[in-house]
């Protein structure tokens with residue numbers, strides 16, 4: 001059954017990271033995989049703007065979300081699976097997307113290794129996550145008792161350098177990396193939390 005989210009019309013530009021939208025427009029990939037696609041907001045925006053590549057795979061470990069995507073975007077391939085497990089199984093892609101997912105995964109190195117394998121030699125990875133500075137303040141705590149923007153996060157990166165180093169240690173070359181303040185849905189900046197976004201390639 002399709003959830004309430006599937007009924008909403010996510011075509012507004014605010015539902016996709018600007019860095020990702022610019023990357024799709026400039027690189028015009030022929031193939032793309034969205035790892036941990038969730039409700040598929042980015043895919044819906046790209047679809048509405050006729051910017052989806054010819055071949056698109058949406059992957060999430062939650063079968064309900066995969067059913068939902070299959071209903072909303074029936075022309076793309078929607079797969080249920082774990083990011084860490086698909087690197088050796090699936091084809092390679094011109095564009096690999098992993099938006100606000102890696103902080104949910106226990107072994108981030110394993111997930112990055114999988115992303116590396118999924119990327120074409122001249123392909124691009126768009127990846128984003130969360131940075132938590134030592135002075136961060138918010139209402140939630142994670143299971144380790146640390147302040148967190150989401151209690152389900154396995155980790156938040158300590159700085160832009162920490163996130164960048166994690167990518168480089170996984171063999172990626174960074175073309176662009178930026179951080180911006182994390183904001184609540186009421187557009188309030190949360191002290192000490194940032195969204196970090198990067199475009200990478202293979203070394």
Ligand SMILES: C[S@@+](CC[C@H](N)C(=O)[O-])C[C@H]1O[C@@H](n2cnc3c(N)ncnc32)[C@H](O)[C@@H]1O
Pocket residue numbers: 035036037038039040041042059060061062065081082083084098099100101104105
């Ligand atoms: C915060 S949501 C992000 C959704 C989407 N990328 C977006 O930007 O709207 C995190 C998503 O990652 C999925 N996820 C978490 N760990 C995963 C894993 N190891 N493999 C596949 N999906 C995973 C969750 O089911 C969830 O849908």
